Amino acid sequence: MATNTGEVMLEMRNITKRFPGVLANDSVNFDVRAGEVHTLLGENGAGKSTLMKVLFGLYQPEEGEILLNGTPTKITSPTHAINQRIGMIHQHFMLVPTLTVAENVALGLKSGRRPLTDLKAVARGIADISDEYGLAVDPNVDIWRLSVGERQRVEIIKALYRKAELLVLDEPTAVLTPQEVDELFAILRDMRNSGKGLVFISHKLHEVMALSDRITVLRNGKVTGATTPAESDRSKLASMMVGREVKLAPDKPLVEIGKPRLTISNLSVDGDRGAVAVDGVDLEIRAGEILGIAGVSGNGQRELAEAIAGLRSVKSGSTISIDGKDVAGMDTRDRRNAGLSYVPEERMRDGAIGDFTVAENLILVDHGSDEFSARGMFKFAEIETHCSQLVSDYAVKTPSLETPTSSLSGGNIQKIILARELANEPSVMIASQPTRGVDIGAAEYIHSRLVDARDRGMATMVISEDLDEVLGLADRIAVLCDGKVMDIVPVEGATKEQLGLLMAGVKS
Amino acid sequence: MQRLFGAAVPLLAALVAFACGAIMLVAVGADPVEGLRALVDQAVGSGPRIATTLVRATPLLLVGAGITIAFRASVVNIGGEGQIVAGALLSTIVAIQLPNLPGILLVPLVLIAGALGGAVWGAIPGALKAYASVNEILSTIMLNLVAVQFMNFLLRGWLIDPLEVERGTRIPQTARLSENATLPALIPGSRLHLGVLVAVLAAIGAYVLLWRTPLGFRLRAVGHSPEAAKAAGIPVKKSIVTALALSGSLSGLAGAILVFGSESVRMVTDGSAAGFTGSAGFNGIVAALFGGLHPLWTIPSSFLFGGLLTGATGLQRALQVPAALAVALNGIVVIFVVSSAKVRTRLDQLANARSEMKEVLKDA
DSSP, rough: OTTTOOEEEEEEEEEEEEEEEEEEEEEEEEETTTTTEEEEETTTTTSSSHHHHHHHTTOOEEEEEETTTTEEEEEHHHHHHHHHHEEEEEESSOOOOOOOOHHHHHSSSSSSTTTTTOOHHHHHHHHHHHHTOOOOOOOOOOOGGGGGGHHHHHHHHHHTTTOOEEEEEEEETEEEEEEEEHHHHHHHHHHTTTTTTTEEEEOHHHHHHOOSSSSEEETTEEEEEEEOOHHHHHHHHHHHHSOOOOOSSSOOOOOOOOSEEOOOOOOOOTTTTSSSSEEEEEEEETTEEEEEEEETTSHHHHHHHHHHTTSSOTTOOEEETTTTEEOOTOOOHHHHTTTTTEEEIIIIIIIOTTSSBHHHHTTTTTTTTTOOOOTTTOOOOHHHHHHHHHHHHHHHOOOTTBBBGSSOOOOHHHHHHHHHHTTTTTTTEEEEEETTOOHHHHHHHHHHHHHHHHHTTTTEEOSSSSSHHHHHHOSSEEEEETTTEEEESSTHHHOOOHHHHHHHTTTO | HHEEEEEEEEEHHHHHHHHHHHHHHHHHTOHHHHHHHHHHHHHHHHHHHHHHHHHHHHHHHHHHHHHHHHHHHOOOOOOHHHHHHHHHHHHHHHHHOTTTTOOHHHHHHHHHHHHHHHHHHHHHHHHHHHHHOOOOHHHHHHHHHHHHHHHHHHHTTOOOOOHHHHTTTSSSSSOOOGGGGSSSBBTTTTSSSSSHHHHHHHHHHHHHHHHHHHHHHHHHHHHHOOOOHHHOEEEEEEHHHHHHHHOOOEHHHHHHHHHSSSSSOSSSSSHHHHHHHTTTTHHHHHHHTTTTTTTHHHHHHHHHHHHHHHHHHHHHEEEEEEOOHHHHHHHHHEEEEEEHHHHHHHHHHHHHHHHHHHHHHHHH
């Protein structure tokens, strides 16, 4: 796998970058050879992105130097970096949705027939790149019509069109479905084999193990380990990232399974485009039980969660009941009063309000209760007591209760949402992608809180695309494919292979 | 230090705007120093003049405070004019129907009727937005036109002064309204009436509502993120209607105050909205913007614009320049102040970068 024959393309020596109060990079050494994937692994805030922004000329380091193909180079701007054949695929795509693929690729480049554009030439260039690396994209289609995975391919084509030899991919899989991840990895392997140097930034351990030739681990701005997949395993990498032993799966005590708390029968829901997204689903979750929902993204998971939460209307004949009470006709408020809680998939859109303070997000659901207001006015003393308690109970790292939530890390925001949703001892919780994009340490914590609540008798539905998460958390696993439940299997004896087949719609 | 400087920026912008105004005065051959003196003198030169300025600022403040409520819920309310008219009409009808009620009851009643009229006129575009996805900017503007024609229709028909019909003059105005409904003066013998106090209290009330009550919390939650609000069980559609109704109620209150704080003690129309409202429905938006869309800052901001409006007549009289010049001056102030927000963020960025640099140097 590792091709150590390649030339060293990039060497970053003793890079130090400071921000007020933070040492973002502390004498970091990092190098990339032609024809390898060198992974930069670390928790959020470990300094991965800072290091890459230094490389891309967005930050100037206080100390250290960058050598490109052996020559010390001071990279002053992204344009300069691109001219040095460095390409960066940002986590958030830098594409104009209303322009075509070719127009986006041409954007910012000088045309061969100035002042006119030469999109045909660009399209030919794109076709060549597409053929070489199997990046199938139609140059003439508008960006907004493309899926997330296709948009990412356009970003890669953009970089390759600019003749990038060294490509940085900043958490490229965060937005992709597992299938898209596989496709991306195939493309990246092709690029590596053709001699490009790739920097892969991630905190997903199984992906890192699958793709990397070398791995450098960062923690608190320092390099804490350099290894290869062959010399390491997931739990070793996790310990290097977090700085202590980490449990990748929570301890689950045996608890007695109680009465049914969430019962769904014949649930059918339309998707956004009108087609049936959830098709006659029957599920039952009992007290003290976690039901995992596995499936490839887009097979009805989101619609299922939203329908149960009362955010999406169901078709006639569908029933949803919580603790024996029929809630299918109720709005979200009444369902929550009936004992439902909901951790949405899109944390920053549906779960929390970025511009609200930590305290405001902690009372987003219960702000109207008698506990927090009397005669129409807030009782700020009670709110503060309640919120401080939650912040300390859930180990939320925040400077204060008045801090704007958007300035916290994803893991801390997810802890705030979980703290809020578990505060009332709900009977039923729907948790969608509870740890997606969350630090390992925070994920471990969130898992343990979900298991605690299950032990106290909560019925939990955990929807996740991460099979390791489903296998670690769930008592039973239901596999969704094309809006239908393929099968429900107990976690004991369930294997990834078996689940993978079910996810693909193959019934044994 | 840096915050102080940030606060100085809008004032600086106002100064630059006045400099531009001075250039305009020179261009029409008038003495700018004399003009400024006349303007300030007319606005705040004596007790009665200050009272006039405050009375003039009152509808701006009410409309402006209402705008801040709508804005926090991410709703743009351009319907101040129509809501003023609706409030004025309903309060006028109440006063006509109950002429013999004593003032202690009638004054609160006409104020409530005004708020109610404005609230209904605000709730209509709110409901259209919430339940039929009609853009509220369009619908509020259109409802301004509807309100004005409705006012003309009523004042020419059902509400017209019977004397006008008798004499055949048919001026579109109501009969003199019950004097019991006239807003009492805050200082005996001055023009300063209860309405000014009501407006200040309403602005404080808007602040309390937005930041101290669960209702305001819901409005702000919907304003920041309707998706997250919905997932948390907050009724988003109802909140949008509520925000526009509350916003409209303050404008409606301004309408009632315009009728019962005026010296004519009747409602008159010249056929246009501005003839009755003095464009308070639009100037109030400007005052709210100048006040950073914060209800408390809208108080001084409205008084400033009230001063500019009354000062303009002084300017006109002293220099014999067209009144349009004073209106243009208002416009320039707004442009400079609104663009100064951009300057302020740029200054903040610079200051942050500088303190960052200092921090780094200290470490090194």
